[in-house]
Amino acid sequence: MNAPDTQTQNLASYNFAYLDEQTKRMIRRAILKGIAIPGYQVPFASREMPMPYGWGTGGVQVTAAIIGRDDVLKVIDQGADDTTNAVSIRAFFAKTAGVATTTSTPDASIIQTRHRIPETPLHAGQVLVYQVPIPEPLRFLEPRETETRKMHALEEYGLMHVKLYEDIARNGRIATTYAYPVKVEGRYVMDPSPTPKFDNPKMHQSEALQLFGAGREKRIYAIPPHTDVVSLDFEDHPFEIQHFDQPCALCGGEQVYLDEVVLDDHGGRMFVCSDTHHCESRRADGHRGALLGDEPGQDKEAMA
Amino acid sequence: MTMAPHSSTVYEGGFSDPVGASQAVFRALMNAIARPGSIHAVPHVTTPPAPLMASASALIATLADADTPVWLDPALTKTAAVRDWIVFHTGAPVTDQRSEASFALVAAPQNLSALNGFALGSQEFPDRSTSVILQVSTLTGGTRLTLEGPGIKGQSSLAPDPMPQHFAAQWMANRAVFPRGIDLILAAPGSVAAMPRSTRLIRSEA
Numbered sequence: 001m002n003a004p005d006t007q008t009q010n011l012a013s014y015n016f017a018y019l020d021e022q023t024k025r026m027i028r029r030a031i032l033k034g035i036a037i038p039g040y041q042v043p044f045a046s047r048e049m050p051m052p053y054g055w056g057t058g059g060v061q062v063t064a065a066i067i068g069r070d071d072v073l074k075v076i077d078q079g080a081d082d083t084t085n086a087v088s089i090r091a092f093f094a095k096t097a098g099v100a101t102t103t104s105t106p107d108a109s110i111i112q113t114r115h116r117i118p119e120t121p122l123h124a125g126q127v128l129v130y131q132v133p134i135p136e137p138l139r140f141l142e143p144r145e146t147e148t149r150k151m152h153a154l155e156e157y158g159l160m161h162v163k164l165y166e167d168i169a170r171n172g173r174i175a176t177t178y179a180y181p182v183k184v185e186g187r188y189v190m191d192p193s194p195t196p197k198f199d200n201p202k203m204h205q206s207e208a209l210q211l212f213g214a215g216r217e218k219r220i221y222a223i224p225p226h227t228d229v230v231s232l233d234f235e236d237h238p239f240e241i242q243h244f245d246q247p248c249a250l251c252g253g254e255q256v257y258l259d260e261v262v263l264d265d266h267g268g269r270m271f272v273c274s275d276t277h278h279c280e281s282r283r284a285d286g287h288r289g290a291l292l293g294d295e296p297g298q299d300k301e302a303m304a
Numbered sequence: 305m306t307m308a309p310h311s312s313t314v315y316e317g318g319f320s321d322p323v324g325a326s327q328a329v330f331r332a333l334m335n336a337i338a339r340p341g342s343i344h345a346v347p348h349v350t351t352p353p354a355p356l357m358a359s360a361s362a363l364i365a366t367l368a369d370a371d372t373p374v375w376l377d378p379a380l381t382k383t384a385a386v387r388d389w390i391v392f393h394t395g396a397p398v399t400d401q402r403s404e405a406s407f408a409l410v411a412a413p414q415n416l417s418a419l420n421g422f423a424l425g426s427q428e429f430p431d432r433s434t435s436v437i438l439q440v441s442t443l444t445g446g447t448r449l450t451l452e453g454p455g456i457k458g459q460s461s462l463a464p465d466p467m468p469q470h471f472a473a474q475w476m477a478n479r480a481v482f483p484r485g486i487d488l489i490l491a492a493p494g495s496v497a498a499m500p501r502s503t504r505l506i507r508s509e510a
Contacts (some may be wrong), residue, residue, distance in 0.1 A: 016323045020379045025369050028330050029406075032367075033431040035337050036487045036500035038454045042431045066334065068327045125335075153427040185454050185502065187483065210339045224455035224502075 017064040017097040021048055027065035027220070031211060033267045034222035039184030040152070041135050041219040043051070048214065056089055057215030059112050065238065066111060066127065066211075067093065074108035079116040079257065079274035084113070103277050106232035115178075119198040119256050119278040122208035124225065129192045132214040137181045137191040137219065158188045160232060168237055182229050190221065198241045198257045203229040248273045249291040251282035314385055317351035318393040319365060325349035328438035329366040333489065336498040341451045341460030343443050343497045350393075353385035355411045357439045360491035361389070364409060364437065368396040375399055375422075375434070380413035405434045413438045414466040419474045422486050430483040433501075437489045440464040443497050450507040451499065459506065462497055464490050472508040479504055 015021065023045075030044040051058040060245040067073065072092050077086040081103040089112060090101045102108050105120040112129040122128060134140075138148045141159045151157065160181055167175045180197035184190050192203060193212060203210060203223060223229060233239035247254045249270040256278060258271040270291050273279035283292065319325045325347065340344040352361035368374055374396045380386045387398050390409075399405055402421040410416055422434035440446070446465025452458075468474060478485045478501060485501030499505075 016327075021322060021326065022369055025367065026371070027324075027475065028334075029367060029372070030431070031334065032337055032435070032487070033433075035334070035455070035501060037483045038432055038502060040430060043429075066327075066331065068331060149428050208509060209334075222338075226457040227454040 014096050016069075017067050017093065018050075019047065019061065019064045023061075024065045027044040027061055030220045030224065031062065033257045034211070034220050035189075035209070036209070038223055038227050039188030039190040039221060039268060041214075041221045044218055044220050046215045046218040051088070051092075053216035054133065056085060056112070056114055056131035058217075058220070059129050059215075060089060060092065060112070060213075060214030060222060061215060062129050062211050062213035063089075063093065063112050064097075066129075067097055067099060069097070069099065071109045072102050072107055074102050074105065074111045074277075075115060076111065076118065076275075076277075077114045078259075079118075080276045082276060093140070104281075105277050115194050115196075116257070116274060117195060117202045119200075119253075119273070122206060124207045126208040128206075128208050130195075130210065130212045132191070132193040132212045133181075133216070135191055135193075135212065135217050135219040137179075137189050137213040152188060155187065157183075157232075160189055161234075164232060164234070164282065167172060174233065174237055174239075181232050182240075183232060185228050186230075190223075190229075192229075192277075196242065196257055197231065197239075199241070200229070200231045200239070201241065205229075242292050244271060246271055248279060248282075248289050250289040251287045252289040253279065253280045253282055253287070312438065312443050313353040314388045314392055317353075317361075317389065319349055320449060321349070325362070326366040329362045332496055333363060333366070333498070336496050337455075337487070337491070337500050339455045339467060340453060340499050341449075341456060341462045341497065343462075343492075343495050343504075346442040346491070346494060346496050348494065351384075352389050355379060355439075356386045356389065356409070357411075357491055357493065359496060360409060360411075360437055360439050363491055363496065364390060364396075366391055367435075368394040368407055369396070370395040373397045373399040373401075373404050373410040375402050375405035377410040377412060379415070380409055388485050392444060402434065408434050408436045410436060411439045412466070412492060413468050414491070416468040419468065419478055419486055423487065424484040427484065428483070432483065433486055435487045436490060437491055438464070438467070440466060440492050441492060443492045443495060447463060448507075449505055450509075451503050452506050453503040455500075456503070462490070462499070464492070464497070474479070474507055475499070475505045 030042040068220045075084040075086040075090045105118040114131045179194045212221045231239040257274045259274045336344045346359040350361045366404045425433035446463045448463045488499040
């Protein structure tokens with residue numbers, strides 16, 4: 001799909017993967033510290049990228065620092081390979097690094113993600129790179145960086161439990177549904193980025209290395225493979241993931257995260273897989289959901 | 305400054321492909337730190353003056369630059385060649401203060417009496433610590449270390465040699481100050497392994 005090195009051989013072009021080598025070294029050092037201290041947010045000198053903050057500049061910088069010529073890159077945005085953010089970032093690395101890209105989860109060596117973890121279990125050797133908007137899980141409880149840093153230093157996370165308790169007091173249950181705080185290896189409380197809490201169990205003892213990049217907030221953090229990642233909860237209000245009472249309308253998949261799609265203005269709606277690769281590969285295997293249409297030209301009945 | 309003429313060993317032997325080589329070396333090291341105890345091949349991409357090992361020099365050339373002071377052990381400072389090679393190829397300042405070093409290069413680990421002189425970081429900024437690169441002749445032929453911790457499924461093991469004296473006690477002390485502490489990188493001929501500060505040493509047996 002992509003001819004490797006056509007870009008990098010051009011003298012007037014960018015360095016491989018856009019970033020200069022000194023920036024890559026700085027980011028690489030931060031990544032190594034992040035892996036050594038799972039869940040700790042390492043400050044780094046985030047660069048301006050040719051896309052605005054909020055479009056995944058943290059994840060892009062992490063990917064640019066680790067990617068090599070032999071890597072195969074997949075980029076997802078809310079589970080989908082075909083949305084603007086995912087397509088743009090995939091094209092960015094195809095152009096600046098000349099790497100091969102894919103939409104297939106098992107075929108990718110690096111998967112950059114905005115707010116989902118693929119449904120297909122990841123395997124050893126894969127790296128999952130998260131785009132993170134607000135890396136500090138305590139930020140909405142305590143706006144001062146000096147204070148949150150001290151709270152992490154002293155392992156003082158009572159405030160977070162108070163927040164979850166207030167959820168219960170108000171709503172009868174923990175109402176946090178995304179960016180649900182986790183404790184990594186029994187030490188640091190970490191923001192898993194705004195993934196739905198449905199994905200939190202996939203972070204626990206994952207086969208893949210997980211790297212998190214927050215460009216605007218200038219933080220990198222990491223979870224090594226086979227690391228304990230526990231969602232915070234209470235004995236009488238244990239952590240639960242979302243459940244859907246119907247399967248995917250296109251592929252019939254169950255136990256997957258579904259997006260709601262509004263069909264008309266009479267309350268019609270359908271629920272479909274958020275992970276497009278998972279949905280497409282299930283349909284290719286012959287699974288059919290209730291609302292899956294036929295290819296044009298196949299066995300059409302006249303709707304007289 | 306000495307005016308002694310340098311042999312070509314100082315100016316040569318750096319990366320011939322800085323972009324590709326540093327990325328390949330970094331990925332080997334990243335995987336080694338993400339999976340403590342696992343051994344990863346380091347491509348032969350640098351040719352440093354003795355007694356600096358090719359793999360250790362590739363790591364330092366990948367990681368160090370003007371922002372990261374490097375400390376060298378006495379085995380590496382017997383002649384100026386190693387220091388000059390590092391300064392020329394990375395631009396990193398060489399420091400004789402362990403506590404100032406971002407990276408430490410140790411060619412004779414058996415003579416390293418203590419790990420605690422290096423920067424351990426602070427409780428607020430545990431990342432401001434020294435990464436210590438030990439040159440070892442083997443990762444499989446020495447005293448067997450059994451490891452547990454993040455990145456390890458169950459247990460893993462490593463048998464590096466030579467290692468600092470009383471290493472088990474030193475590593476336990478390092479683990480006790482988590483999240484502060486040093487990260488150990490073990491550079492053997494053609495390969496690398498690592499023990500980040502999160503790694504627990506379960507057993508040490510001959």
